[in-house]
Amino acid sequence: MTRVTLELQGGDQLAAALRAYGAAAEKHVGDAVNATALELRGDVIKRIQRGPKTGAVYDSIFRMIGGRPVPIGPRQGNNLSPTHQASAPGEAPATDTGRLVQGVTTYGTQPAGKLAVTVGSNIVYAAMLEFGTSRIAPRPAWVPATEAMRPKFRQRLETALARAAK
Numbered sequence: 001m002t003r004v005t006l007e008l009q010g011g012d013q014l015a016a017a018l019r020a021y022g023a024a025a026e027k028h029v030g031d032a033v034n035a036t037a038l039e040l041r042g043d044v045i046k047r048i049q050r051g052p053k054t055g056a057v058y059d060s061i062f063r064m065i066g067g068r069p070v071p072i073g074p075r076q077g078n079n080l081s082p083t084h085q086a087s088a089p090g091e092a093p094a095t096d097t098g099r100l101v102q103g104v105t106t107y108g109t110q111p112a113g114k115l116a117v118t119v120g121s122n123i124v125y126a127a128m129l130e131f132g133t134s135r136i137a138p139r140p141a142w143v144p145a146t147e148a149m150r151p152k153f154r155q156r157l158e159t160a161l162a163r164a165a166k
Contacts, residue, residue: 025160028163029115029157030115032153032156032159033115033116035156036156037106037119038106040119041104041106043145044104044119044141047145048095048104048141051087051091051092051094052091053086054085054088055087055091055094056085057083057086058083058084059074059082060072061073061075084096089137089139090137091139092139092141093139100126104119104120105121119142129141130143
């Protein structure tokens with residue numbers, strides 16, 4: 001399972017301080033956390049669907065047999081395109097069937113007093129692609145998307161706190 005959690009460090013103390021400003025302040029910060037999580041989810045999906053893919057091109061379906069990939073048939077007729085261009089190490093995974101993209105979701109949208117949302121996937125191979133295995137180099141999507149989102153998240157929080165101070 002792959003998950004990235006957006007959580008404010010010192011979130012409990014921040015929540016207590018926000019309560020001193022009133023419920024509206026806590027709501028503004030919670031909205032900023034939720035908005036960032038939804039945008040992060042969208043960015044992860046875009047990276048998988050549209051990011052550069054420069055890996056191998058396949059025209060067969062493979063199965064692991066005896067620890068080695070063995071072609072078992074053409075891709076045509078299996079609801080797949082005739083060829084598939086894989087991602088290279090360091091690139092976001094290349095979508096093929098759409099299953100990985102469909103599995104990207106948010107968990108735990110901000111309830112009152114809790115300033116955390118998780119963007120993740122229950123697709124088992126999502127973590128294998130994100131972090132790599134002994135046989136596969138990482139194909140990260142979540143970590144680069146999270147790093148790219150940091151400045152926007154900070155700006156949203158600053159805006160939310162400015163609203164709370166009014």
